[in-house]
Amino acid sequence: FAGGGVGGGNDFQWCFSQVKGAIDEDVAEADIISTVEFNYSGELLATGDKGGRVVIFQREQESKNRPLSRGEYNVYSTFQSHEPEFDYLKSLEIEEKINKIRWLPQQNAAHFLLSTNDKTIKLWKISERDKRAEGYNLKDEDGRLRDPFRITTLRVPVLMPMDLMVEASPRRIFANAHTYHINSISVNSDHETYLSADDLRINLWHLEITDRSFNIVDIKPANMEELTEVITAAECHPHQCNVFVYSSSKGTIRLCDMRAAALCDRHSKFFEEPEDPSSRSFFSEIISSISDVKFSHSGRYMMTRDYLSVKVWDLNMENRPVETYQVHEYLRSKLCSLYENDCIFDKFECCWNGSDSAIMTGSYNNFFRMFDRNTRRDITLEASRENSKPRAMLKPRKVCTGGKRKKDEISVDSLDFNKKILHTAWHPKENVIAVAATNNLYIFQDKIN
Amino acid sequence: MEYKVEAHRIMSISLGKIYNSRVQRGGIKLHKNLLVSLVLRSARQVYLSDYYAGVCLNAQHIEAKEWELMDADREKLIPASERHVGAEDGRASRLQEKDGDSLDPSDVAVTSPVSPAISETQCGSSDCETDADAAVTEGDSRQPPKDHACSHRKRSAEETGVSETPVKRTKVTPNAIVANNEIEEGEEMDTSNVSNLITIFGSGFSGLLSKDSAKSESETDDSDSGSGQICCEQMLKNLNPWTTAIVAF
Numbered sequence: 001f002a003g004g005g006v007g008g009g010n011d012f013q014w015c016f017s018q019v020k021g022a023i024d025e026d027v028a029e030a031d032i033i034s035t036v037e038f039n040y041s042g043e044l045l046a047t048g049d050k051g052g053r054v055v056i057f058q059r060e061q062e063s064k065n066r067p068l069s070r071g072e073y074n075v076y077s078t079f080q081s082h083e084p085e086f087d088y089l090k091s092l093e094i095e096e097k098i099n100k101i102r103w104l105p106q107q108n109a110a111h112f113l114l115s116t117n118d119k120t121i122k123l124w125k126i127s128e129r130d131k132r133a134e135g136y137n138l139k140d141e142d143g144r145l146r147d148p149f150r151i152t153t154l155r156v157p158v159l160m161p162m163d164l165m166v167e168a169s170p171r172r173i174f175a176n177a178h179t180y181h182i183n184s185i186s187v188n189s190d191h192e193t194y195l196s197a198d199d200l201r202i203n204l205w206h207l208e209i210t211d212r213s214f215n216i217v218d219i220k221p222a223n224m225e226e227l228t229e230v231i232t233a234a235e236c237h238p239h240q241c242n243v244f245v246y247s248s249s250k251g252t253i254r255l256c257d258m259r260a261a262a263l264c265d266r267h268s269k270f271f272e273e274p275e276d277p278s279s280r281s282f283f284s285e286i287i288s289s290i291s292d293v294k295f296s297h298s299g300r301y302m303m304t305r306d307y308l309s310v311k312v313w314d315l316n317m318e319n320r321p322v323e324t325y326q327v328h329e330y331l332r333s334k335l336c337s338l339y340e341n342d343c344i345f346d347k348f349e350c351c352w353n354g355s356d357s358a359i360m361t362g363s364y365n366n367f368f369r370m371f372d373r374n375t376r377r378d379i380t381l382e383a384s385r386e387n388s389k390p391r392a393m394l395k396p397r398k399v400c401t402g403g404k405r406k407k408d409e410i411s412v413d414s415l416d417f418n419k420k421i422l423h424t425a426w427h428p429k430e431n432v433i434a435v436a437a438t439n440n441l442y443i444f445q446d447k448i449n
Numbered sequence: 450m451e452y453k454v455e456a457h458r459i460m461s462i463s464l465g466k467i468y469n470s471r472v473q474r475g476g477i478k479l480h481k482n483l484l485v486s487l488v489l490r491s492a493r494q495v496y497l498s499d500y501y502a503g504v505c506l507n508a509q510h511i512e513a514k515e516w517e518l519m520d521a522d523r524e525k526l527i528p529a530s531e532r533h534v535g536a537e538d539g540r541a542s543r544l545q546e547k548d549g550d551s552l553d554p555s556d557v558a559v560t561s562p563v564s565p566a567i568s569e570t571q572c573g574s575s576d577c578e579t580d581a582d583a584a585v586t587e588g589d590s591r592q593p594p595k596d597h598a599c600s601h602r603k604r605s606a607e608e609t610g611v612s613e614t615p616v617k618r619t620k621v622t623p624n625a626i627v628a629n630n631e632i633e634e635g636e637e638m639d640t641s642n643v644s645n646l647i648t649i650f651g652s653g654f655s656g657l658l659s660k661d662s663a664k665s666e667s668e669t670d671d672s673d674s675g676s677g678q679i680c681c682e683q684m685l686k687n688l689n690p691w692t693t694a695i696v697a698f
Contacts (some may be wrong), residue, residue: 095475159650199479230480249480282459282491286484339488340462345481412509 011447012431014394016387018072020057021440033436035423039103040113042427045073045434046113047441048098052082054115054168056126070169071432073443076295077126079168080118083183094119100185104192104207112171114194118181121196123172123207129165133157177203177213184234190241197234197246204258216264217256233293234346240299243268247304251288255315271313272290273320283335283344291347296356297428303359305350308332310361310371325371325378328363331411343417353426362421365410367397383421383435383442393447463489515531 022031027124030051037046045057058076085094095118104112110127136159136309139145170174180198187194195216196203197430202217217234230248237243254267275284287307295302308329311321316416327348338344343364350361362368363380371378380397387394400409423436431446466485470477 090476092476093474097475181475183480227483230483232480249483283488285487289480289484336459339459342466345484 014381014431014433014444015447016392016394016442017432017445018390018443019056019385019388019440020073020075020443022330026441031439033423033439033441034097034099035101036425036434036436036441037101037103037113038115038425038427038434040105040428042429042432043078044103044111045425045443046101046103047434047436048081048101048115050095050097051116052080052096052098054081054101054113054124056097056111073447077166077168079122079124081115081122082120085119099182102185102187104187105191107191111398114185114187116182116185116196119175119178121174121182121185121205122167122170125171125251126166126168129167130162131159132162134160172207172210172255174205174213177205183232186234186236186244188236189239193241193254193332195234195236195244195283197231199230202231202234202244202246202264214262216258218263218265220258232290235293235295238295238297238299243292245295245302247290247293249289250285251290251306253290253293253302253304255312269315269318271318271321273311279332281332281335283339286339286344287335292349293348294352296352297354298356301356303350303352305348305361307344307346307348310350310359312359312373323373325359325369327361327369328399330399334412338417341417343420346420348420348422349424351424351426353431354429358426358435360424360426362424362435364417364420365415366419366421367399368421368424368435372396372406381444383437383440385440388442391447394444453496456492459492460489461495463492 004105015360021033022028026050030049030053031082032050033047035046035048038044039046043059045059047055047057049055054077055075056077057073059071059073062071081098082096084096086092086095097117098115099118100114100116102114102125105113106112110125113124113126115122115124134141135155137151137153137155137157138148174196178196178198178201180200182196182198184197185194192208193204196205196213197217200218200220203213204216205213210233217231219229219231229248229252232247232249234244234246237245237428243255244258245253245255247253251272253271255269255271256264257268258264260266260268275288290304290306292305293302300315302313302315304313304321308331309327310325312323312325314322335344350363352359357374358370358372360368360370366383367380368383369378369380380399381394382397395408397413398406398409401410405411419438421435421437425434427433434442435442435444453493467482467489470482470485
């Protein structure tokens with residue numbers, strides 16, 4: 001099953017489409033991509049990086065003139081979302097790294113997105129300008145005010161066409177609501193509110209109001225010495241605006257209903273899989289920590305990512321997941337080394353395809369994995385410059401876990417743990433995926449037969 | 450014992466990570482420090498289990514015993530000196546000699562059905578690269594302490610899921626003290642004031658980052674294991690202050 005077979009039930013084959021970013025081997029820390037997100041239509045693709053910048057790509061309209069371009073993504077807008085800050089009171093530097101970007105559903109010609117770093121969330125408006133007013137009465141073309149005594153006539157400005165300009169402007173700044181580091185933001189299905197979560201608290205905001213937010217979850221113990229778990233991710237239900245979930249460092253997920261109480265400290269549902277005692281190890285707690293939680297588009301399932309696996313949960317069944325997929329089980333025997341080099345703390349994300357029939361997540365050595373939920377087939381692919389000829393089909397990769405290494409297989413010890421794919425995104429409607437490999441963004445598409 | 454060396458190494462690494470988290474950009478990360486502290490606690494329990502070989506009971510009982518024994522030994526362990534390294538070893542070997550023979554077979558039997566299965570996965574092989582075979586072999590006279598330690602590790606790892614009295618919790622709190630200093634209007638992030646962490650360890654470890662040991666404080670560029678190593682060595686000379694520090698931490 002060369003090149004594909006996973007991604008929607010049909011025989012899709014993943015092909016290289018584009019790669020964005022510097023080719024240089026020396027990676028600047030600020031260029032490392034820290035979040036990737038398609039908008040609701042898939043027309044726009046946003047990335048955030050450690051330097052606090054946001055780059056938005058727009059898909060070209062497919063046209064008869066350039067049939068081969070076939071919906072390529074090109075840079076649409078680039079702006080500096082967050083700057084490094086220094087909290088003088090606490091002598092703390094606040095990183096400008098963009099932790100998450102979430103798009104708002106489009107309501108008019110402009111596009112809106114939320115971007116957040118560790119402490120501050122910002123609402124950005126991205127709008128196009130293709131006309132300019134010319135012929136002002138009171139100021140000249142440079143914008144300087146004319147001498148009032150020299151104005152003897154009245155003229156009204158007229159709109160003239162100009163080269164398309166895409167502007168990004170911060171419309172709201174939601175600050176000073178989080179004592180700990182923000183790990184998630186999620187837009188509610190009511191399109192009016194959104195939640196933001198840090199290690200110990202979750203706040204609910206109204207998009208129009210920046211000076212106030214409601215605290216809806218608070219797991220900070222009275223005595224910090226009794227702290228046993230932190231919040232690792234949170235998400236609003238895609239359809240029920242009163243429901244949200246949050247995951248913990250202990251591998252549990254809590255579903256809360258905001259109608260039940262103002263403070264949702266008591267969950268409505270509690271999802272936890274009993275631990276397999278035979279697999280207990282020194283690092284069991286660390287690898288059970290959930291790094292990402294995502295609802296399916298249908299709203300009936302949710303998916304969690306822990307260090308070694310991805311689990312799909314049915315919201316109606318709390319005692320165990322309905323599906324478990326091993327991402328890189330061969331790392332289980334290497335946990336001690338991975339603890340030493342800090343890789344065990346890597347936070348991998350996961351994502352659904354548009355029809356919820358397939359899921360994708362990243363691994364090391366620039367590998368990423370896809371699982372077809374219907375056929376139970378899985379595939380490992382690699383994002384690398386070597387496989388970056390236009391429309392080149394991706395070859396499945398395999399990690400050799402023991403015994404004789406076959407040709408084209410790679411042994412566990414040869415894996416490059418510096419090349420990690422933490423962030424991936426799947427187009428909401430089509431089989432187009434975006435994979436962030438350190439400072440490069442790869443876009444793959446299925447080959448239409 | 451290999452597992453003891455491994456536990457020591459993991460403790461060093463963990464302490465180094467906590468130490469280095471002070472100088473990381475963006476402030477101390479609560480999540481990572483919580484996880485590191487869990488590993489640190491497990492490693493400590495495995496490491497200390499060596500001293501109390503023979504006390505092969507359930508986890509909470511064992512912890513209670515640890516506290517008792519440590520209290521009893523408080524007098525012997527007060528100032529840090531070379532002499533105590535020897536004293537500790539001597540005491541440890543005395544304990545083992547005393548208890549090795551009297552190691553209750555029924556105690557071992559209670560855990561043995563479980564420990565061979567566990568020891569392969571945790572004592573050994575995988576994480577700590579010790580000889581899996583040695584861990585699983587039965588009938589060897591030197592095995593009971595090792596199996597026992599493995600069981601310890603399992604139970605100690607289990608402990609984290611069990612509710613305990615607050616005083617035994619070794620949870621993350623890079624600043625347990627700051628929790629008391631919370632300002633009402635603008636709540637201070639409890640992980641912000643790192644100097645408090647040093648104070649805690651300083652008083653607890655009396656050598657980790659204390660006034661006497663200016664060398665440790667100046668080593669801001671050490672690798673994880675480097676600074677952790679120094680912390681660990683000095684810690685080992687002061688068992689009693691170590692428990693105080695863990696409580697505070």
